[in-house]
Amino acid sequence: HNHQVNSVQRRERWWGTFRRRFPNWSEPDSPSTNPSFRQQQDGDATASDTYVDSAVRYTPYAIPRYHRRGTFHKQDQTPVNMQREQKLLERSMEGCRLNGTSGSWFKITIPFGIKYDEKWLLNLIQSQCSVPFTPFEFHYEKMQAHFFVDNASIAFALKNVSGNIWDQDNERISIFVSPSDAPRSVHKELKSEKVQQIKPTMKKRDDSQEALDIQRLSSEADFMGHDEMAANPSKYMATSLGVHEENVTKVESAGEMDKKKGLEPQQMRAGGNALCTTFPDKSSNINSILELFPKLSCLDGQESPRPTLGGTEAHKKLPTCKGSVFGSETLKNLVLQFLQQYYLIYDYGDRRDLLGAYHVMARFSLTILFNPEDPASSILCKYFKESRNLKMLKDPYLRVRLLKHTKRDIVDSLSVLPKTQHDLSSFLVDVWFQTEMMLGLSVSGVFKEVEGKSHGCVRAFTRIFITVPTGNSGLCIINDKLFVRDAGPQGTWNTLPIPMVTPYSSSMPALSQEQQKMVSS
């Protein structure tokens, strides 16, 4: 299109001028245009609400010890695949259902089984299962609980329990059954998996609680839709920590608990407690305990090996802070030009002339924050009655009124704000969103008030503009959010100046050594 070609040429000329003046202003990395995707791992299994109490009979069971033999074959556990497996299972079971012979193994899976205490779950299942069963190698893997049975008719009976048992929240519990190899070593696999998952959280202060908590939470596909969970995180934490809470209580009574740490036992006897039912092999028991309780300093009277999880919290550094982000040269050009023009009028012209810069249905709101004890801040009071902060403002009518929503209203509001002088050289710009239809950017910097009692007062501001393209290759403001605060404890300019073309001086300041380093990083 002619229009676009002309505008590109104009921009290039402008940019050429700009470049000559700032030879060291290097181009920051553009955001990737082909972001990597991560397959959503967790299925969207939803539980229906029912109101039937489940009667749980206590039925003792035994879990024999098994030697390790290698690693698991991981299976895709999405509901769709499970249904497929169910069909396969049924076909394969046709032959041996009436046999009831041992020797054919089946893997029993309870999706979201991580929520449940092992003993409780197995008892519940047993209570509804028409035949007694012996679960082998019960373990948790990601969100699921698994165990094995060695008998086709038992597997079949367990399959029928699916959907006929409910948890404490009246959510239906499903059971999936699939043919499997004889259970191999689960602990090697479990350990490596758990290390992957727990590793990042173990580095933090609240580690063991977080590990299971996070697993619990990441099972929710639409996390924000679960109001109950968000509102009662501790309730869900308790459920997911079921196993350990129970065992920790036992240990506590032996007087070896560090009570302050809550669920993090400082010293635990791994030999005799109920954790053994989950991890039959003693060495795997120790490893698993360590994974979950890295603060455990002493185990069975021996010094525990330090967990090799790759470093501690103290080694985590914050990424280096960098300057403006524009995304591309063209955008930089466009945005800087827009800001110059905007502030030229905002500072030196009649703000009503900004009418042309706004979309007819644009929105604007203002928030100010200041330290009430600072005497200079009392001047900000004139902004305060227009200030919109949802944390402080609960009146729904005021909330609407303080959001200006036609361009006429907006420029009228801007006109009554104190006169200002913005330091464009202090501007920091982040272009954080860009599509063909929309540009989102933030500008931060400082300005001076140039009228009345507050003459000379320096304020810091952040302004967010969302714009849509206009016919004359400009930007049209559709959202405008202004945030004003004190510039700093002494009211000084504490941001590193970033040179920009200023509309009111013809010569550009040369970049200092420091500034050159800053813009080229």
Place this chain on the structure above:
Amino acid sequence: MATSMDFKTYVDQACRAAEEFVNIYYETMDKRRRALTRLYLEKATLIWNGNVVTGLEALTNFFEMLPSSEFQVNMVDCQPVHEQATQSQTTVLVVTSGTVKFDGNKQHYFNQSFLLTAQSTPNNTVWKIASDCFRFQDWATS
């Protein structure tokens, strides 16, 4: 063109979404960091003090690497974004400010802005982050 009544409802909805979102976001950031990326769209971009992070995988790595945090939010504001910009996808701009302490670092004042976009399921509407821009107020001296 929306009537005033529609606009009020529109604004109410945006405010409710913003408040709920802010509570969940910072609690998740502080206490359940690993679940944080669930709040982002797959193609979401984060600009964190000038560092650009795009896509869920990069975001996961980024949040894993960030030290544990304690956020205190003092300011929240939001504006619905006109559909002309968003091609009819319901979008809200949410802006926050406050203080944050990352483990091993001094406390900073921060500003953050989110572009939230509504994803409707049969049961409810879920808001996800399309874009996130985070800055320390004193970024230049940190």
